[in-house]
Amino acid sequence: MDPPEDIEDIDDYLRELMEYTLGLPMSARTLKLKIQAAEGSIMHRREQCFALRSQLMERDRIIECIKAESSLNEHALKKHEIEHERLIVNRADLLTRCEKGENESKLHAPGLQALMNFNDQAEERRNKAESHVHHLEDKTSKLSEELQFFKQKAEVECTENVLVDALISTLINKGEVASASRSFLQANSEFDSCEKMLQIWDSLKSSTHNILALASEVKKLQKDTDVLRSNLIKAEEENHNTKKSRNNAVEKKIDFNDTATEQLLQTCINLT
Numbered sequence: 001m002d003p004p005e006d007i008e009d010i011d012d013y014l015r016e017l018m019e020y021t022l023g024l025p026m027s028a029r030t031l032k033l034k035i036q037a038a039e040g041s042i043m044h045r046r047e048q049c050f051a052l053r054s055q056l057m058e059r060d061r062i063i064e065c066i067k068a069e070s071s072l073n074e075h076a077l078k079k080h081e082i083e084h085e086r087l088i089v090n091r092a093d094l095l096t097r098c099e100k101g102e103n104e105s106k107l108h109a110p111g112l113q114a115l116m117n118f119n120d121q122a123e124e125r126r127n128k129a130e131s132h133v134h135h136l137e138d139k140t141s142k143l144s145e146e147l148q149f150f151k152q153k154a155e156v157e158c159t160e161n162v163l164v165d166a167l168i169s170t171l172i173n174k175g176e177v178a179s180a181s182r183s184f185l186q187a188n189s190e191f192d193s194c195e196k197m198l199q200i201w202d203s204l205k206s207s208t209h210n211i212l213a214l215a216s217e218v219k220k221l222q223k224d225t226d227v228l229r230s231n232l233i234k235a236e237e238e239n240h241n242t243k244k245s246r247n248n249a250v251e252k253k254i255d256f257n258d259t260a261t262e263q264l265l266q267t268c269i270n271l272t
Contacts, residue, residue, distance in 0.1 A: 058206070066151070073147045080140045084133060091129045098122045181212030184219065 101115045101122065182201070188194040197204060197212075 070147070070151060073143070073150070077140065077143055077147065080136060080143065084136045084140065087129055087133050087136065091126060091133065094122055094126045094129065098126070178209060180216040181209045184212050184216035187219075 098119055101119050104115060182198075185194045185198045185201075189198060197208075
């Protein structure tokens, strides 16, 4: 049992502590406070679980997208491997036919020249096949490197998106994200991109909602800045007009005083 922070509850706390030490049952107020504290803790844990579940679902979706892209690249790689194996089989077949032709040329001297020509052609096809095989091997190696590069790039982009989304979430009010983002799209619906996003509103990602809400806040700040700038210009104009009116009044007063002084001097001269 923790001591109360309020000084007025110290007596009640001491009395309940003595009752608890003597083994007496706790009061209904103490039980109620304990139940309220437990319920608050349970509610807090439940909110944490919901937040963690949402994060896990988003990460699972990103992982599935990366797996799907990897599966497509792996399928293309397997296709090239099959083509590579087929060319190897064709090469072996050509070599077999070449050897067979050489054996037949030994048995059939009259057709030796024809078989030699066929051998030359077979050798040429074999060279082309080997060149094709080397080309496919190089292409397969490049595809493997590109696959690894895209995997790493996807992981980096995934981490970057999560960090950016977390940063944007700290700059906006989470309770107003949906309304602010939708209001921004509706206010700018004359643009095709905003109109298309309104049409697919239900399928937009949470990070997109956060960015739209942040854009809405920036738009509001720009409007407020324009209003403040306009008010500042008006205030400067009013200040300038006020100073000008004040200077005119002072000049008129000085002219009036000069005229009165001249009249007084003239009166004194006449009296003399």
